[in-house]
Amino acid sequence: MNKVLVIIPAYNEENCIVSTVREVENLCFDYIVINDHSKDHTLDVLRRNSIEYLNNPINLGIGGTIQTGYIYAFEKGYEYAVQIDGDGQHKPEYIVEMLNYMEESQCDMVIGSRFITNEGFQSTYLRRKGIKYLSFLIKILTKRHITDPTSGFRMVNRKILECFMHDYPRDYPEPETAVAVLKKGYKIGDVPVVMLEREHGKSSINFQRSVYYFVKVSLAILFAAWSYREEE
């Protein structure tokens, strides 16, 4: 058995889920696709192509979906779990680099960051500013610099898996869980990655939601910093 599980959340990804899965298979990693009650034919596509999948009976949002994957990874005894998007934004070949970095640096979590080499798809100007602001907020609260706190391309070890399977936010989970991990005294590293612009589908964050995102994520980071004390 492989020691890494690739978790691929899928919500209305009938167009690109198969190619993403095949890429992961070519790299010989174990994977699990989690269909978050998609409204399109994602489930049929998964069945027809005999892809390993879990099927949420109701829509749980990205946080709940990833958490399902973490529970699965923990119960199946995987050493590491890495999350990649089902829409082709994250290139699976970076998983190898992330794994190497994880093992060399003894980090507990490794984030694939767009903003180390600043190559590839960099997102829009406003979003980059938003990400800068989140990095700044996290720096103030934890004194650590996270270059890409919103990246969903993250690998965690078993210790973090165990934390996350008990406690993981429902929506926009990345920044606040990074703070929680740091506050619990675990180490986060980052590896430069190049992300692609999504092939199909739209980002889950549109303009109206960005206000909600801003308020919710800022508050969530503050609460995360407050809830978890640094372990000496």
Next chain:
Amino acid sequence: MMTLHLRIILIILTIIAAWIFSFNVKHKKLELKYTLMWFGEFVVLVIVLMFPQIFHYCGYILGIKTVMNTVFFLGFLMLFVIAFIATVALSRNSVRVKLLAQKVALLEKEIRNLAELNDEK
């Protein structure tokens, strides 16, 4: 001062509200557990409306001059408590539903795996 007229109207409204809740509990649309706090509120309301001196006394303690403001304030306070309890229940249920959905997803995969094993045999 609250007029007798107003007090009678409010008592009738409270009784109607209590009846609506009872009707829904009877037809299993509301769970008695979560309506208890509403019934508590109705009882308090009726008592206070029958003895409006209580309003005067509360207003005096809180430093509110007009009786109607005391009525509004106490009404707001009771609704606040109920809304808070409801929000706590909602949050807890949301976590429980998520947990159940995740368990269902994991168990369904186990079942599929077992079915496949059976087919192979």
